[in-house]
Amino acid sequence: MNERPLSPFLVYRFMYTMVLSFAHRITGILLSVGALLLTYGLVALAGGVESFERARLVFRHWTLQLVMLGLTISFFFHLSNGIRHLFWDLGLGYEKTQARRSGWLVVASTILLTALSIWLAVHAVGGS
Amino acid sequence: MNNSRPSGSGHWLAQRITAVALIPLGLWFMYSLATRTDLGRAAWLEFVAAPWRAVLIALFLLTLLLHSYLGVQVVIEDYVHTRWRERGLHLLSGALHLAAAAAGVFAVIQVATGASA
Numbered sequence: 001m002n003e004r005p006l007s008p009f010l011v012y013r014f015m016y017t018m019v020l021s022f023a024h025r026i027t028g029i030l031l032s033v034g035a036l037l038l039t040y041g042l043v044a045l046a047g048g049v050e051s052f053e054r055a056r057l058v059f060r061h062w063t064l065q066l067v068m069l070g071l072t073i074s075f076f077f078h079l080s081n082g083i084r085h086l087f088w089d090l091g092l093g094y095e096k097t098q099a100r101r102s103g104w105l106v107v108a109s110t111i112l113l114t115a116l117s118i119w120l121a122v123h124a125v126g127g128s
Numbered sequence: 129m130n131n132s133r134p135s136g137s138g139h140w141l142a143q144r145i146t147a148v149a150l151i152p153l154g155l156w157f158m159y160s161l162a163t164r165t166d167l168g169r170a171a172w173l174e175f176v177a178a179p180w181r182a183v184l185i186a187l188f189l190l191t192l193l194l195h196s197y198l199g200v201q202v203v204i205e206d207y208v209h210t211r212w213r214e215r216g217l218h219l220l221s222g223a224l225h226l227a228a229a230a231a232g233v234f235a236v237i238q239v240a241t242g243a244s245a
Binding site for chain 2 (some may be wrong): 004025028029031032035036038039042043045046047048049052053056072075076079082083085086089117118120121124125
């Protein structure tokens with residue numbers, strides 16, 4: 001039981017690119033909770049007027065608004081960094097300088113896509 | 129390397145296939161959510177009930193949950209090193225993901241067929 005290999009994260013010393021690697025896992029776990037939240041929303045919608053109104057109050061609460069902002073950031077980070085991982089799977093972008101550059105690209109695209117979706121959401125609700 | 133994971137390469141491939149599928153599905157979903165103008169119940173029902181959208185939402189949810197299940201499995205294997213705990217967490221995660229998939233798809237069908245209360 002204890003002779004099984006440990007995760008690299010538990011073995012190696014701290015390095016800059018490892019932050020992104022660990023963030024991929026953290027955001028992944030957060031998005032798993034997001035998937036349950038989406039399921040709850042769908043079930044509440046189908047369940048009738050009462051369950052919908054209850055869910056609406058839940059989703060409108062500031063803590064949930066904060067959670068959803070976190071989920072939006074997590075989603076775009078996980079998506080961008082996931083694409084980076086897929087390129088690695090194809091054997092591309094492995095060089096240290098490339099990996100660093102794509103790392104910054106992931107951060108930039110996360111900020112950009114998050115800002116874009118907030119802008120879209122504010123614009124959509126404000127424009128109706 | 130680990131006999132609690134019967135097919136390592138199958139798992140690896142499934143995680144990549146769902147990842148690729150989630151790029152367009154996820155972007156579509158986020159865009160659709162962000163551009164909702166009416167947040168009332170009638171508008172949400174109408175939104176989910178459009179046949180092609182009902183199918184896409186169900187597809188997105190199922191792909192998301194499968195990808196999530198595979199990812200959570202890897203995280204459990206990497207950080208939990210007690211066999212019974214690992215088994216227990218796998219079962220819990222599997223049950224949770226399966227329950228969410230069943231409940232979510234059932235809800236989408238209810239809304240799409242107009243059977244919601």
